[in-house]
Amino acid sequence: MRVLVVDDEEMKRRSLVEDLTAWGHEVTPCPDGQQALARLERALFDVVIADLKMPGLNGMELLKKIKALPSAGCEFVMITAFGSIPVAVDAMKMGAFDFLTKPFPNERLLPILDRIERLRDQARERDGGRRGAADAEGVLVGSSPAMRQIQEMVEICARTDSNVLLCGQTGTGKDLVASVIHKKSHRHASPFVKVSCAVFPHELFASELYGHEKGAFTGADRMRPGRFDLAAGGTLYLDDVDDIPYAEQVKLLRVIEDRVYERVGGTASIQAQVRIIASSKKDLLDEIGAGRFREDLYYRLNVVRIDLPPLRARVEDIPELAAHILRRLSGSEKTTVDPEVVGILSSYHWPGNIRELRNVLEWAHLTGSGTITADQLVQQIGHRDVKTNGQPGFRQRVERFEGELLLGALKATGGNKTAAARLLGMKPSTFRDKLERLRLP
Numbered sequence: 001m002r003v004l005v006v007d008d009e010e011m012k013r014r015s016l017v018e019d020l021t022a023w024g025h026e027v028t029p030c031p032d033g034q035q036a037l038a039r040l041e042r043a044l045f046d047v048v049i050a051d052l053k054m055p056g057l058n059g060m061e062l063l064k065k066i067k068a069l070p071s072a073g074c075e076f077v078m079i080t081a082f083g084s085i086p087v088a089v090d091a092m093k094m095g096a097f098d099f100l101t102k103p104f105p106n107e108r109l110l111p112i113l114d115r116i117e118r119l120r121d122q123a124r125e126r127d128g129g130r131r132g133a134a135d136a137e138g139v140l141v142g143s144s145p146a147m148r149q150i151q152e153m154v155e156i157c158a159r160t161d162s163n164v165l166l167c168g169q170t171g172t173g174k175d176l177v178a179s180v181i182h183k184k185s186h187r188h189a190s191p192f193v194k195v196s197c198a199v200f201p202h203e204l205f206a207s208e209l210y211g212h213e214k215g216a217f218t219g220a221d222r223m224r225p226g227r228f229d230l231a232a233g234g235t236l237y238l239d240d241v242d243d244i245p246y247a248e249q250v251k252l253l254r255v256i257e258d259r260v261y262e263r264v265g266g267t268a269s270i271q272a273q274v275r276i277i278a279s280s281k282k283d284l285l286d287e288i289g290a291g292r293f294r295e296d297l298y299y300r301l302n303v304v305r306i307d308l309p310p311l312r313a314r315v316e317d318i319p320e321l322a323a324h325i326l327r328r329l330s331g332s333e334k335t336t337v338d339p340e341v342v343g344i345l346s347s348y349h350w351p352g353n354i355r356e357l358r359n360v361l362e363w364a365h366l367t368g369s370g371t372i373t374a375d376q377l378v379q380q381i382g383h384r385d386v387k388t389n390g391q392p393g394f395r396q397r398v399e400r401f402e403g404e405l406l407l408g409a410l411k412a413t414g415g416n417k418t419a420a421a422r423l424l425g426m427k428p429s430t431f432r433d434k435l436e437r438l439r440l441p
Contacts, residue, residue, distance in 0.1 A: 001117060002026045002043075006036040006050035006062065007079065016049065019106040022227060024179070024194045024237070025113070033057030037065055045074045047097075047116055049109070052080045052087060060091060067095050075116045077109070107225060110191055118189065140173075140180060141324045142317030146309045150177070153306045158184035163256070165241075165301045166279040168308030171355030174279040175239065177306065182235040187275055190234030195227050198243035205248050207264045210255075216265025228261055231274045241278040241301065242287055246294070253297045276301070311350040311357060318346050318357070325358050326372075329365045339425050340374045343401050348381055374402065403438050406431070 003025045007013040013029050020027045028045070030036040034057045036050065048066060052059035063076050078099040080088045088099035098112050140151055157164050158181050166174040175194070182192045200208045207216070211226030227236060238244075244252065255261045256276065260269040278301045287293035311318070319342050326335050350356055364376045409420035421431035435441070 001046035001113065001120075002028075003113075004028050004030060004036060004039060004045045004048045004050075004074075006030045006033060006048065006054070006059075008032055008051065008054045012051075016106060016109075019230075020109070022193060022195065023110065023113075023230060024192045033059065033062040036062060040066060040074075046120065047075050047077060047113065049077045050079065052078055052091075060087065060094075063091055063094055063096055075120075077112060105225075107230060110230070114189065114191070140177070141321055142314065143320065144314040144317045146314045147317055150306060150308065153304070154181055154184065157181045157304055157306070160304070161185075161275050162303040163275070163301050164277045164304045164306065165284075166277065166306050166308060167284075168279075168281070169310050169353055170281050171353030172308040172310060173354050174281075174308060175237075177308065178235070178237045178239075178277045178279065181277060182237075182275075185235070185275070187234045191231050192235050192237065193227050193231035194237045194239055196239050198240045202245040202248075205245055206251065209248075209252070210261045210263050212264035213266040216263070220265065223263070226261075226263065228255070228272055228274060229270070233273055234275070236274040236276050238276065238278040238301075240281060242280045242282040242284060242293060246292060249294045249297050253294065253300060256297075256300045311353045315346045318342070321354065321357060322361060325361050326365065329362055335365060336371045338371065338373045340402060340405055341372055341377060343405070344374055344377050347401055399438060402434060403440060406434060406438070406440060 003020050005013055005016045005020065005027060007016070008031055010031070013031065017027045017029050028039060028043075030039060033050065033054050036048070037057065039045075040048070048062075050059045050062055054062075057065075059078055059080075063078070066074065066076060075097040076091075076095065078088050078091045078096050079102060080099055081102050088096075088101075091099060097116060100108055100112075140147065140154065154177060164178075164181060166177055168174055178194075179192060182188060195209065197205075207220075207224070207226065209226050209228060211224050211229050212220050214220060214223050255272055259272045261272055262269060284293050284298050284302075288295045288298060311321075322337075322342065322345055326337070329335070345357070352359070360377065360380050361372070363380055364372045367376065405424065406420070409423045410417070413419035413423060417431060417435070418428045421428040424431065426434075
């Protein structure tokens with residue numbers, strides 16, 4: 001879910017952002033109510049978690065203003081001191097979803113967020129499931145043979161507790177596929193916790209994964225649960241598993257085999273009650289050959305494997321993906337697309353895959369005036385394509401495609417430029433300008 005964290009205490013704000021992100025949420029921090037309100041006026045959030053006492057716009061005033069926003073549609077969780085419980089009760093009467101009293105461990109947010117997500121899912125189903133279906137499908141949109149095979153594999157994985165390995169380039173949608181498997185599985189009501197293996201320093205990796213006891217090392221002033229604790233009963237998603245330090249791989253292998261782990265500095269064995277999904281942007285067999293990844297760990301993770309193809313390998317899905325992305329970007333507004341845009345999107349090689357496609361369309365949507373044009377796309381992605389091995393670059397391919405489109409329309413209309421422009425949905429002046437730019441008759 002998209003979560004806005006509002007707290008003027010920097011340490012608590014950072015702690016919440018770190019843990020909420022690890023639990024798989026998209027988190028935006030704000031140091032005060034005024035900045036939070038400005039964020040809410042520009043973007044949509046599912047949940048706002050805000051402290052009651054803040055300078056300027058306090059939590060109660062922020063709640064009142066949020067409820068007055070016609071487009072907010074988010075749930076509100078209040079953080080209060082113990083002596084402010086009556087105020088928190090008043091906040092719930094005004095529409096707050098729940099409240100927490102300080103001090104509290106961040107894990108106490110998990111059941112609250114789970115309830116919010118379940119209620120929002122139920123509301124989407126009652127409304128016909130339009131947004132729910134889009135959210136659930138995500139990058140699974142597409143009807144190419146490759147996507148149909150992936151969709152079938154997701155359904156199979158959702159019915160089992162077997163470990164899953166997702167392989168593919170950056171931006172192909174591994175995170176969303178992992179999330180969809182979790183949501184379709186019997187563990188859907190329990191946490192989905194993402195671990196970005198490339199983020200944590202090597203020396204802290206074990207602590208982040210398994211937690212640590214108080215006094216386990218300098219600075220460990222309290223017991224801290226690890227990601228295995230937070231994901232109990234649910235799914236632990238190890239993103240970029242190829243970045244796990246080699247020394248830590250044997251520990252993870254033992255946990256997977258024995259289904260138990262110990263916190264750093266502890267001796268008690270804890271049951272690992274999680275389903276593991278891992279992803280890799282590299283070929284792990286190559287990593288094994290180079291001595292950077294353990295072969296035994298690979299086979300433990302690779303019980304079921306799903307390979308996500310690059311976008312250029314399934315160009316037939318691009319029109320459907322583009323339409324899906326634009327519907328999500330536009331909301332209630334209507335965004336139109338020039339006829340030649342789909343051809344341009346299909347001719348580009350998309351090194352950044354679906355993530356790059358989404359970014360390009362979002363840029364075009366934000367900078368346009370309700371219509372996405374070919375010229376916008378050339379401005380945005382034309383400079384990224386370079387001639388290689390004598391092959392034409394992106395601009396050359398676009399111009400070739402445009403020329404074929406214009407000449408085809410002229411042929412179909414017997415050389416009548418006004419009729420040809422109408423056939424392509426263009427203004428006659430735009431049609432003539434393109435003919436002149438491409439030096440066509």
